[in-house]
Amino acid sequence: MEKLEEIIEGCKRRETLYQERLYxxxxxxxxxxxxxxxxxxHDIITALNNGMLRVFAQIDKYDPAKxxxxxxxxxxxxxxALTFLRDSKQFRTTELTEEVYExxxxxxxxxxxxxxxxKLLSGLPTDTRAVVVLFYVESFSIKEISAMLQMKEGTVKWxxxxxxxxxxxxxxxxxxxxx
Amino acid sequence: MKDKQDHNYKNFGGDFPKPGTxxxxxxxxxxELLVKHDLTKPAKKDKRRLIIFLLVFLFITAGISGxxxxxxxxxxxxxxxxxxxxxxxxxxxxxxxxDTVAYQNSEQDKNRYIPDEEKAxxxxxxxxxxxxxxxxxxxxxxxxxxNEFTAIQQTGIEKTEQPANAPAKESTQNxxxxxxxxxxxxxxxxxxxATKNTSLxxxxxxxxxxxxxxxxxxxxxxxxxxxxxLKNNSHYFDAYNGGKQYYMWLLPAAWAKMDIGKKHGILxxxxxxxxxxxxxxxxxxxxPWIASVDPDIVTRxxxxxxYDFGLKYEYKFNSRMHIAAGLSYTFQQDALYAEQxxxxxxxxxxxxxxxxxxxxxxxxxxxxxxxxxxxxxxxYDLKKLSIGAGVSKPFSNLSADPTYTVKPLNGExxxxxxxx
Numbered sequence: 221m222e223k224l225e226e227i228i229e230g231c232k233r234r235e236t237l238y239q240e241r242l243y244x245x246x247x248x249x250x251x252x253x254x255x256x257x258x259x260x261x262h263d264i265i266t267a268l269n270n271g272m273l274r275v276f277a278q279i280d281k282y283d284p285a286k287x288x289x290x291x292x293x294x295x296x297x298x299x300x301a302l303t304f305l306r307d308s309k310q311f312r313t314t315e316l317t318e319e320v321y322e323x324x325x326x327x328x329x330x331x332x333x334x335x336x337x338x339k340l341l342s343g344l345p346t347d348t349r350a351v352v353v354l355f356y357v358e359s360f361s362i363k364e365i366s367a368m369l370q371m372k373e374g375t376v377k378w379x380x381x382x383x384x385x386x387x388x389x390x391x392x393x394x395x396x397x398x399x
Numbered sequence: 400m401k402d403k404q405d406h407n408y409k410n411f412g413g414d415f416p417k418p419g420t421x422x423x424x425x426x427x428x429x430x431e432l433l434v435k436h437d438l439t440k441p442a443k444k445d446k447r448r449l450i451i452f453l454l455v456f457l458f459i460t461a462g463i464s465g466x467x468x469x470x471x472x473x474x475x476x477x478x479x480x481x482x483x484x485x486x487x488x489x490x491x492x493x494x495x496x497x498d499t500v501a502y503q504n505s506e507q508d509k510n511r512y513i514p515d516e517e518k519a520x521x522x523x524x525x526x527x528x529x530x531x532x533x534x535x536x537x538x539x540x541x542x543x544x545x546n547e548f549t550a551i552q553q554t555g556i557e558k559t560e561q562p563a564n565a566p567a568k569e570s571t572q573n574x575x576x577x578x579x580x581x582x583x584x585x586x587x588x589x590x591x592x593a594t595k596n597t598s599l600x601x602x603x604x605x606x607x608x609x610x611x612x613x614x615x616x617x618x619x620x621x622x623x624x625x626x627x628x629l630k631n632n633s634h635y636f637d638a639y640n641g642g643k644q645y646y647m648w649l650l651p652a653a654w655a656k657m658d659i660g661k662k663h664g665i666l667x668x669x670x671x672x673x674x675x676x677x678x679x680x681x682x683x684x685x686x687p688w689i690a691s692v693d694p695d696i697v698t699r700x701x702x703x704x705x706y707d708f709g710l711k712y713e714y715k716f717n718s719r720m721h722i723a724a725g726l727s728y729t730f731q732q733d734a735l736y737a738e739q740x741x742x743x744x745x746x747x748x749x750x751x752x753x754x755x756x757x758x759x760x761x762x763x764x765x766x767x768x769x770x771x772x773x774x775x776x777x778x779y780d781l782k783k784l785s786i787g788a789g790v791s792k793p794f795s796n797l798s799a800d801p802t803y804t805v806k807p808l809n810g811e812x813x814x815x816x817x818x819x
Contacts, residue, residue, distance in 0.1 A: 234438055234439055234440050235439075235440060236430070236433070236439045236440065236799075237801075239433065239439055240426055240430070243422075243425075243426055243429055244422050244426060247418065247422045247425060247426075248415040248416075248417075248418055248422075249415050251415070251418040251419075251420070251425075252415040252416060252418075255419075261419050261420055264419070264420070265420050265425055265428060268425070269425070269428055269429045269432055272429055273429070273432050273433065273436060273438070276433060276438050276439075277436070277438055334414075334415065334416045335416055338416075
C-alpha cells in the first residue's frame with residue numbers, strides 16, 4: 221500500500237487508480253459519518269459520493285500545513301452532507317430562547333458503540349438528528365451549527381432541546397442491557 | 400455560550416461498523432460521477448513503469464548485441480594485431496629475431512635495425528647494392544599488394560640466396576660475418592613473411608565473410624499468426640461485432656530482423672491484430688441492490704484484440720532451428736465479453752450473453768488500454784518460409800480493476816515468409 225501522500229499526489233493528477241484507493245481507504249469512516257445524518261442507504265451513499273466528488277475536485281486546495289488530511293476530507297464530506305440535508309428542505313424553524321446549552325459538558329454519546337448510536341439517532345427527525353449529531357458527536361458549538369445549517373441559534377437550541385427530550389429515556393444506562 | 404468547541408471525533412481512526420453498501424458498489428457509483436464531471440483519467444504510473452521496463456530491456460538487448468557483434472570480430476582483430484605486437488617487440492632492446500618486421504615500419508626504424516648488417520656489408524665495400532636488392536620494404540610491399548604467398552616466398556628465397564652466395568667470392572672475415580647475419584636475417588624474413596601472409600589471408604577471408612554476412616544482415620517479411628487459448632475457450636471464430644469471422648484464426652503481422660554474427664539476431668514485430676484469449680476470466684461483477692432476489696451480473700472477458708509492437712532476441716541453433724524470447728507492448732482495441740447472470744447464493748449461471756466492445760464503449764473500461772507481454776518461440780526454416788510455435792503471457796494485468804487478475808497464457812502457431 222502506498223503512503224497517503226503518494227495517493228493524494230495521484231489524486232491531484234486525477235488518476236483513477238489513486239482516486240479509487242483513497243475512496244476505498246476512507247470509505248468505512250465516511251460512510252459511518254454520513255450514516256449519523258441519514259437513515260436511508262441511498263441518501264448516505266449520495267451524500268458521501270457528493271462529498272468525495274468535491275474532495276476530488278478540490279484536492280489541490282488541501283494544505284497539509286493547516287491540518288491532517290482526514291480532518292479536511294471529513295469536513296468537506298460533512299459540509300456536503302449538510303448541504304444535501306438543507307436542500308432536502310426537512311428543516312423546521314421553531315426557535316427556543318432559553319439559554320440552557322452553555323457548554324457541552326460530558327458527551328453522553330461517548331459511551332455508545334456506533335451501532336448503538338445509530339439506533340438512538342434513528343428515533344429522531346432528520347433536522348433534529350443533524351443538530352444533535354453536530355453538537356454531541358461532532359462537538360460543534362451552537363453558533364457554529366447555526367452557521368453551518370444556516371438556521372438561527374434559537375432554532376438550533378430548540379432542536380437540541382427536542383433531541384434531549386426524545387433521547388432522555390433511551391440515554392439512561394439501563395436502556396442498554398449490556399451497560 | 401461557547402463560540403467554538405474542541406472537536407472530539409468519536410472513535411476516530413478505526414472500529415467503524417461494516418457499511419450497509421459494499422465498497423465496490425459505492426465506488427462504481429462514485430466512478431460514474433467522476434467520469435460524468437470529467438474528474439478522472441487512467442493512471443499513468445503503470446504505463447511509465449512499463450515504458451521504463453521496455454527501455455531497460457532495449458538497452459540490455461542492445462548491449463548484448465553489441466557485445467556479441469564485437470566479440471565475433473575479435474578473432475579478426477587478433478590476426479590484425481600480430482604485426483603491431485611484433486613491432487612492439489622490435490622496440491625492445493636485443494630482440495633481434497624480429498628485425499625484418501621493422502622494415503615495414505618506417506625508414507627510421509629500418510635504419511635503426513639494419514645498421515648491424517649494413518655496417519658489415521659496408522665494411523666489405525661491395526655489399527650495399529646487394530643489401531638493397533633484398534630490401535624487405537619492397538618485399539613486404541609486394542606481399543601486401545599481391546597477396547601471393549608462394550611467389551613471394553620463392554622470390555624471397557632467391558633474393559636471400561643471392562647475398563648468401565655472392566659474398567663467398569670475397570672471402571674476408573668481415574664478409575663472412577655479414578654473410579651469416581644476412582642469412583639469419585632472411586630466414587627470419589621468410590618466417591615472418593609466412594606468418595604475415597597467413598594473417599593477411601585470414602584477414603582477407605574474414606573480410607570476405609564479413610562482406611557476405613553484411614549482405615544477409617537485414618531481413619524482413621510477413622507473418623500469419625494463429626493464437627489459441629491454453630485454458631477454457633471456444634470462441635475462436637467469434638468476431639468482435641458479435642458475428643462469425645473465420646479469418647480470425649489467421650491474422651497477419653510484419654517482421655524485420657537484424658542478424659548479429661552467425662547465431663544471434665534481433666527481431667522486431669508489428670502485429671496489428673494481436674489477439675489474446677482470456678479464458679473467460681472475470682473483469683467486473685455487479686451486485687444487485689437486493690442480492691438475495693436478483694442474480695449477480697458477472698462480466699467475463701473472452702478475448703481481446705489490439706495492435707502490438709514486439710522485440711525479440713533470436714538464437715540460431717543450426718541452419719534451420721531458431722529460438723527466440725522477448726517482450727511486446729499491446730494497445731487494446733476490441734474486446735469480446737461474456738455477460739453472465741449468476742445466482743448469488745449457489746453460483747449457478749442462469750444465462751449468458753456474448754457481446755463485443757470497442758475502445759470507445761463504456762464496458763471497455765473493464766480492461767486496461769495497454770499492457771506488456773513476454774513471449775518465447777521456436778522456429779524452423781524452410782527456405783523462405785518458416786513455421787513456428789510459441790507462448791505469450793501478459794506481464795501486467797489486463798483488467799482495469801486490480802481486484803481481478805487477468806493474465807492468460809496463450810499459445811501461438813505461425814507461418815513466416817521472408818522477402819529478403
